[in-house]
Amino acid sequence: MKLMVSVKRVVDYNVRIQVKPDGSGVVTDGVKMSMNPFDEIAMEEALRIKEAGNAEEIIAVTIGEQKAQEQLRTALAMGADRAIHVEVDEDIQPLTAARVLKALADKEQPGMVLLGKQAIDDDQGQTGQMLAALWDRPQATFASKVDLDGQKAKVTREVDAGLETIEVDLPAVVTTDLRLNEPRYVKLPDIMKAKKKPIDTTSLADLGVEAAPGLKVTNTAPPPERQGGKKVESVDELVSELKNRGLI
Amino acid sequence: MIYQEEHLELQRSVKKFVDNEINPHVEEWEEAGIFPAHELFAKMGKQGWLGINKPEEYGGLGLDYTFQLAFAEAIDNIQCGSLPMAIGVQTDMATPALAAHGSDELRKEFLAPAIAGEQVACIGVSEPGAGSDVAAIRTTARRDGDDYVINGGKMWITNGTQADWMCMLAVTGDSNESPWKNKSLIVVPLDSKGVTIARKLDKLGMRSSDTAQLFFEDVRVPVRYRIGEEGMGFILQMLQFQEERLWGAATSMTGMDRAIEATIEYTRERKTFGQPIIDNQSVHFRLAELKTEVEALRSMVYRAGRDYADGNDVTMLASMAKLKGGRLMREVTDSCLQYYGGMGFMNETPITRAFRDGRLMSIGGGAYEIMLGIICKFMDILPKRK
Incomplete structure (x- = not known):
């Protein structure tokens, strides 16, 4: 079976985000970019599935600007077999991303599509679910454990009440949570090998997808600055202080 | 730029390792006065990082020196000078002569386990x-x-x-x-x-x-x-020093960038006389000056690295890079520390460690004066022995 993993280029999690003065978004020029950490977990899971002998090929996909190929190279260095770059210049919203992945799923016929449960740039957390609906296949979201069993996958999900285990028929969409695995460090020999692996470039038009932005960002603002704290001497004082402020 | 996409990918991977496996322990190791070399080197050996430019027959990756340079810059993301130095001893100070001139038997017995991270050199x-x-x-x-x-x-x-x-x-x-x-x-x-x-x-x-x-x-x-x-020991050691000195210069630059960045951040927030410290022209001009110096050093290191990768002797450039790097470490950390005011004298502020650690580069691997002597020799301006 083939596995398809979608990886998104986002501002690195270590970067202190700066909001543009006009509120139109955040500064990305000259800022360190990386693969979305949840997608990295998805990539790692795909590698483990393949290494366990349950998949033959891993295809990494990204939708983004020319430079997003850096993230595909990272995916190839981690161990993906080939990559598809859907080159776009504009921002892509979840529904468009889901339509692109659906078109690619139709073409590649993967047994599983793995994605991060959300991207750390806009935190929308919608693409996986939308893809499952468009593709008309089962979804297993927020996965913290994935076990394959023939044409089924048993997936443990992190939900508010605890852990829920479900079984889905393959092909299916799996979105990955933080505790699923710890992604490997890319080894230098694999980086050198990745150089020879192919990246196919395609476009929305080629895939017959129209970027129809249904969402409009009206303003982006930084969170309020942290107010100075206060030290209290005892638990009693803490409790009365919290009561005074109407917090409990 | 001497780095291609593969160099940058290597640096991303090293940086991530440093963030996850090293930096969280640095405080504890600084306190203890030691770090677990065998444990850490074994992890690094598994990644292939202890033999980047060493022969493949002994477990190395056989890549050219520019990859080692990229590694050096990335490993300098470690928030202290000790670890990059200790790692450099393993890769660039104790093993280059062995890799180039040791017998097959000797390389199997000592170089291979050093590259694998099973032995510490x-x-x-x-x-x-x-x-x-x-x-x-x-x-x-x-x-x-x-x-x-x-x-x-x-x-x-x-x-x-x-x-x-x-x-x-x-x-x-x-x-x-x-x-x-x-x-x-x-x-x-x-x-x-x-x-x-x-x-x-x-x-x-x-x-x-x-x-x-x-x-x-x-x-x-x-x-x-x-x-x-x-x-032949003296001659081989002099050749081996090229890598030691390049390593020293190469592992100073990221740390200096970090010191300057941290100082920018601090002086932006810290106000005196009603304005952020960085708004004083003497401060922002000075930081720009220092950044320029670091970039000039980087260019010199890259040039030496490229030449060395091409198989040339770079004794003069490596000596210059170490001389300049050592001086600049003192200049950058001292200037930055000054702008922290009282906080610059507190051990909790990272700049104090950079200031202390950076001092060694003017001494270790051949003091300034030795670097100057070597450069003079190349310029043929040393007084003749009578």
Whole structure:
């Protein structure tokens, strides 16, 4: 079976985000970019599935600007077999991303599509679910454990009440949570090998997808600055202080 | 730019490793005055990072020196000077001569495990009576049948309390001979009988790196543990110094960038006389000046690195890079520390560690004065010996 993993280029999690003065978004020029950490977990899971002998090929996909190929190279260095770059210049919203992945799923016929449960740039957390609906296949979201069993996958999900285990028929969409695995460090020999692996470039038009932005960002603002704290001497004082402020 | 996409990918991977596996422990290791070299090197060995430009027959990756340079810059994301130094001892100070001139047998026995991170190496040149003046070392290795018998002592040995073996420079010839022709490089296993690790030294900076004084009393090692020809040790060590000095310069730049960045952040937030400190022209101009110097150093290091990767001798450029890097470390950390005011004198502020650690680069691997002497020699302006 083939596995398809979608990886998104986002501002690195270590970067202190700066909001543009006009509120139109955040500064990305000259800022360190990386693969979305949840997608990295998805990539790692795909590698483990393949290494366990349950998949033959891993295809990494990204939708983004020319430079997003850096993230595909990272995916190839981690161990993906080939990559598809859907080159776009504009921002892509979840529904468009889901339509692109659906078109690619139709073409590649993967047994599983793995994605991060959300991207750390806009935190929308919608693409996986939308893809499952468009593709008309089962979804297993927020996965913290994935076990394959023939044409089924048993997936443990992190939900508010605890852990829920479900079984889905393959092909299916799996979105990955933080505790699923710890992604490997890319080894230098694999980086050198990745150089020879192919990246196919395609476009929305080629895939017959129209970027129809249904969402409009009206303003982006930084969170309020942290107010100075206060030290209290005892638990009693803490409790009365919290009561005074109407917090409990 | 001498880096391609593969170099940058390597740097991303190293940076991530540093963030996850090293930086969270730095405070604890600085406090302890030592870091777990075997444990850390084993992890790094698995990644292939301890033999990037070493021969593939011994587990290395056989890549050109520019990859080692990219690695050096990335490993300098570690938030102290000690670890990059200790790692550099393993990759660029104790092993280049062995990799280039050791016998197959010797490389199998000592280079391969160093590359795999199974063994920790150290370099034994300095002695209590001879640091930068390498020709003046006194430790002797006398031939006795198929063995050398080693007597003497080595000082300021990085990784010295944990190392499995030392790449030692010792006098194998006659003391009347030319001091450049009577020495040899010998691999000395440190569990040999007669080796004493006298003490772990207490230092101004580089605190998480263990530095030792060692004594050798009638230590026997087989003659086949010698690297290259007998009497060639001084020359081989001088060649080996190229990588040591380039490593020193290459692992100073990311740290200086970090110091400047941190100072920008601090002086933006800290206000005096009603305005952020950075709004004083004397401050933002100075930071721009320092950044320019760091970039100039980087260009020099890249040029030397490229030349070295192409197989050229870069002794002069490597010496210049170390000289400049050492001076600049002091200049950058001192200027930045100043802008922190009182906080710059507090150990909780990272700039203090950079200030302490950075001081060594003007001394270790050949002091300033030695670098200047080498450069003078290339310029042919040293006074002639009478």
